[in-house]
Amino acid sequence: MRSKCLAWRRSRVGWLIVLLVLSEAQGGVGVADEPQAPLFEHQVLPILRAHCFKCHGLEGRKAGLDLRTVALMLRGGEHGAVLVKGDSAKSLLFQKTSTRAMPPGDEKKLSDAQIQAIKGWIKAGAVTSARDGPVTEAEAPRVAEQDRQFWAFCKPTRPGLLQVRHVERMRTGVDTFVLTKLEAKGLNFLPDAERLTLMRRAYFDLIGLPPSPEEVDAYLADEAPNAYERLIDRLLASPHFGERWGRHWLDVAGYADTLGSDNDAGIIRMAEGKWQYRDYVVRSFNSDKSFDRFLTEQLAGDELVDWRSAEKFTPETLDLLVATGFLRNAPDTTTEPELNTAVTRYQVLNDTIQIVTSSLLGLTVQCARCHSHKYDPIPQLDYYRLTAIFTPALNPQDWQPPPERALPDVSPAEKGAIDQHNAEIERQVAELTRQPAELRRPYETKLAAAKLDAIPEPIRADTKAAIETPADKRTEIQKYLASKFEASLKLKPEEVTAALSEADKAVATKIEQQVATLNSQKRSFGRIQALADVGPPLPTYLLRRGDYEMPGLVVDPGFLSVLCATNPPLPSGERDRGEGLESNVDRPLLATPPTAPTSRRRLEFAHWLTKPDTPAAGLVARVMVNRIWHHLFGQGIVTTLDNFGKNGARPTHPELLDWLAVDLMESGWRVKPFIKLIMTSTVYRQASASHLSPPGKGAGGEGSPVHAQPDSVTVDPDNTLLWRQRLRRLESEVIRDSILATSGKLDQTIGGPPIPIEARPDGMVVVADKGLPSPTSPYRRSLYLLARRNYQPTILSVFDQPVLATNCPLRTYSAVSLQSLTMLNDAFVLEQAGHFAHRVAAVAGPATDQRIELAFRIALARRSTAPEYQWGSDLLQRQTDRYLKQKPPGLSSEQAADKALANLCQMLLNTNEFLYVE
CATH class of the missing domain: 1.20.5 (Single alpha-helices involved in coiled-coils or other helix-helix interfaces)
Structure with a gap:
């Protein structure tokens, strides 16, 4: 050892x-x-952040001074530079802090140690780890060519159609790509769904409402070979198509009618006129506006037209401004002064970037805010290049709270004329209203004297003095006198009116009528939630670690490098604005003259996103067709709708995705024909269950039972290969709307301000019962109910209505007991079941068999089977007897039968067949 x-x-x-x-x-x-020189970021920045940034940082730049970086201190403010490297005595920063002149007033002063730290740092040369100026080419991170080869970043090309064995099952090019993969596994499509099943599927997918019995009869009576195609055309032309598909877009846009984060159930801060953006989206889908145009208007509608100098807004001009409400969807809490901070402003800007990139590019670009993306080739510099596109309108250094961003829905010239017109009316009203005052003054004096004379003479003068003395300056005796007599001496307007002579009353009445007439002539205008540049673009900085208090180099606006053909070169100094927008896709955006009314940065961004034959447009098209596929099949070809990056899912059918993307672009980005292409394919028309039988004679079935291949479930249990259609639960809004349609109460009015909702003390959120525009307002489609971020109507939230922190690229679906309990006990459901029963009874009469048949046809778009008819008959008889036996008695046989029918109708609303689409 x-x-x-x-x-x-x-x-x-x-x-x-x-x-x-x-x-x-x-x-x-x-x-x-040798000791290292003190560094700004270590020794001085923490001191300035704690004591100075409140007035001389991002949130406030008093005297034009920003102390966040050495470069900004050297640039200085109104009094010149505040820093002289190596000479603390000549540095205004040291002078003001060492004499305790700054921070001002009662603000906490710097300690001696802190002042010496600043002095030592200046003396050592004011060293900083940050470099001033724009990013140089050497500093700009490069995207490797290998990264551009990832499937999502490649320009899509149209693949050729492959040969398949089961040619008879092919209807469109869509079927080729799906059938090829199925046949490789020895599988095939399921047979087509039955006509009524397919009809109901099409109705819910295209307009979000069930077909009526009359519509079912008309469809079944149409025996033409193209009856289904004509049905699709009718539904695509329906004004309710825009409501259905507009709702899908509003999810990814993060639409809400409220301002801020909406964290208090009892406080609703309305975004004035925000609903016009919702209606714009509905109109755009109804008119089949091309998606590239739809995208461009939302990103840069204000830059497509010279709205500032327009004499009058045309409907088209107003639409373009309303479209930019897309960029006002991020929750913005800066309405509250205490929340109007740099942190909140940057959060609004960052949330806007997230909404734009997740909805259009399907990328998690927000992950590059603090550092380069961990998975995708998105450098941090690219994040701030994108940010610079939006800072002319959403600049944290020149911020406008939401109320200031609300634009009048009339042109500046019209607003000026309206303001001038109303000012003249107010002048005339003010002149008129002085006359009644002069008319009443003698009466007021006389009545006041009479009231005072009623006071005993010994205390009259003291009482008058007590009342005329301000309450906080009265003596104890005056307080006593005022408490005893002030109320009785107070003159009421109606007393003066009653004392007027008949002639003076006539004069006063005439003046009131003149005032009312003048006020009725006032003109008004509404407001819209739009976005526009607020002034010349200010510098955008690359924020180190995403911290606004640590601005780095100046960043020019630009695009994602990985979607450009080459790494974008840095600006060359002199840039010619005369060059076309589309020649610029692989370069940073062009500079903007200080006098330009708009920077055009967002417009260039929109052109870059949609320029034909580019990786960027290809990605936008892939993301959009994938969303459409998801809404028609319940799952996208790429299941991660908002993440096409390396950490997202891979496409199950990549060739099909590219074929669809190219088809959308080559067909002019039109959505309606694209949807029809998919819905007329065999893959869409398939049955959704592996074992189905027709629902009974007369139900509209077309033949033998539908059976899947014996091994399809074993080979592809998750239906990734699409050997069947997916069974899908209806969305929350569609469930509520279907209940209203079934009850016959649905108000199908399109557009307009949102219908108010309210949070009750018991925790339920319901449609308000006061202040509604019309008696049928509670029965409007769910799209038109007030859209809140956190407090949706209970009937919707139970069925997974999304909570919007920012936006909702992908909804989740659940099947929980609370949903069943709601359908059994909710007051809204019970009320609508009663209306449903009245609708059935009014048409079918008292006959039990007709009541059962009609109830099934309205609720499920089919006739009942024999077992279902027997169940319904037994239920009606059992419930009728039960109501007749209730104590105390009081119901007639007819009333008991009607209540039993309401029970039957409610049970049909509770079925899976009502809540799901096959």
Whole structure:
């Protein structure tokens, strides 16, 4: 043991000798390294952040001074530079802090140690780790060519159609790509769904409402070979198509009618006129506006027209401004002064970037805010290049809270004329209203004197003085007198009116009528939630670690490098605005003259996103067709709708995705023909269950039971290959709307301000019962109910209505007991079941068999089977007897039968067949 210890000590001494020799070779033993100069980021920045940034940072730049970086201090403010490197005595920063002149007033002053730290830093040369100026080409991160080869970043090309064995199952090019993969596994499509099943599927997918019995009869009576195609055309032409598909877009846009985060159930801060953006979206889908135009209007509608100098807004001009409400969807809490901070402003800007990139590009670009993206080739510099596109309108250094961003829905010239017109009316009204006051003054004096005379003479003068003395300056005696007599001496307007002579009353009445006439002539205008540049673009900085208090280099606006053909070169100084927008897709955006009314940055961004034959447009098209596919099949070809990056899912049918993307672009980005292409395919028309039988004679079935291939479930249990259509639960809004349609109460009015909702003390959120525009307002489609971020109507939230922190690229669906309990006990459901029963009774009369048949046809778009008819008959008889036996008695046989019918109708609303689409 002793020998081991000695050996260890000898080896340790040997290593020490080696280290000593190496140390001497590097400059000798015991010679300390020269002390490093103090660094701004370590020694000084924490002091300034704690004491100075409130007035001289992003949130406030008093005297034009920003102290967040050395470069900004050298640039200075109204009094020039505040920093002279190496000379603290000449540095205004040291002068003001060392004399305790700053921070001002009662603000906490710097300690002696902090002042000495600033002095030492300046004396050492005011060293900083940050470099001033724009990013240089050497500093700009490069995207490797290998990264551009990832499937989502490649320009899509139309693949050729492949040969398949089961040619008879092909209807469109869509079927080729799906059938190829199925046949490779020995599988085939399921047979087509039955006509009524397919009809109901099409109705819910295209307009979000069930077909009526009359519509079912008309469809079944149409025996033409193209009856289904004509049905699709009718539904695509329906004004309710825009409501259905507009709702899908509003999810990814993060639409809400409220301002801020909406964290208090009882407080609703309305975004004035925001509903016009919702109606714009509905109109756009109804008119089949091309998606590239739809995208461009939402990103830069204000830059497509010179609205500032327009004499009058045309409907088209107003639409373009309303469209930019897309960029006002991020929750913005800066309405509250205490929340109008740099942190909140940047959060609004960052949320806007997230909404834009997730909805249009399907990328998690927000992950590059603090550092380069961990998975995708998105450098942090690219994030701030994108940010610079939006900072002319959403600049944290020149911020406008939401109320100031609300634009009048008339042109500036019209607003000026309206303001001038109303000012003249107000002048005339003010002149008129002075006349009644002069007319009443003698009566007021006389009545006041009479009231005062009623006070006993010994205390009259003291009482008058007590009342005329301000309440906080009265003596104890005056307080007593005022409490006793002030109320009786107070003159009421109606007393003066009653005292007027008949002639004076006539004069007063005439003046009131003149005032009312003038006020009725006032003109008004509404407001819209639009976005426009607020002034010349200010510098955009690359924020180190995403911290606004650590601005780095100046960043020019630009695009995602990975979607450009080459790494974008840095600006060359002089840039010609005369060059066309579309020649610019692989370069940073062009500079903007200071006098330009708009930077055009967002417009260039929109052109870059949609320029034909580019990777960017290809990605936009892939994302859009994938969303459409998801809404028609319940799952996208890429299941991660908002993540097409390396950490997202891979496409199950990549060739099909590219074929669809190219088809959308080559067909002019038109959505309606694209949807029809998919819905007329065999893959869409398939049955959704592996074992189905027709629902009974007369139900509209077309033949033998539908059976899947024996091994399809084993080979593809998750239906990834699409050997069947998916069974899908209806969305929350469609469930509510279908209940209303079934009850016959649905108000199908399109557009307009949102219908108010309210949170009750019991925790339920319901449609308000007061202040509604019309008696049928509670029965409007769910799209038109007030859209809140966190407090949706209970009937919707139970069925997974999304909570909008920012936006909702992908809804989730659940099947929980609370949904069943709601359908059994919710007051809204019970009320609508009663209306449903009245609708059935009014048409079917008292006959049980006709009541059952009509109830099934209205709720499920089919006739009942024999077992279902027997169940319904037994239920009606059992419930009728039960109501007749209730104590105390009081129901007639007819009333008991009607209540039993309401029970039957409610049970049909509770069926899976009502809540799901096959």
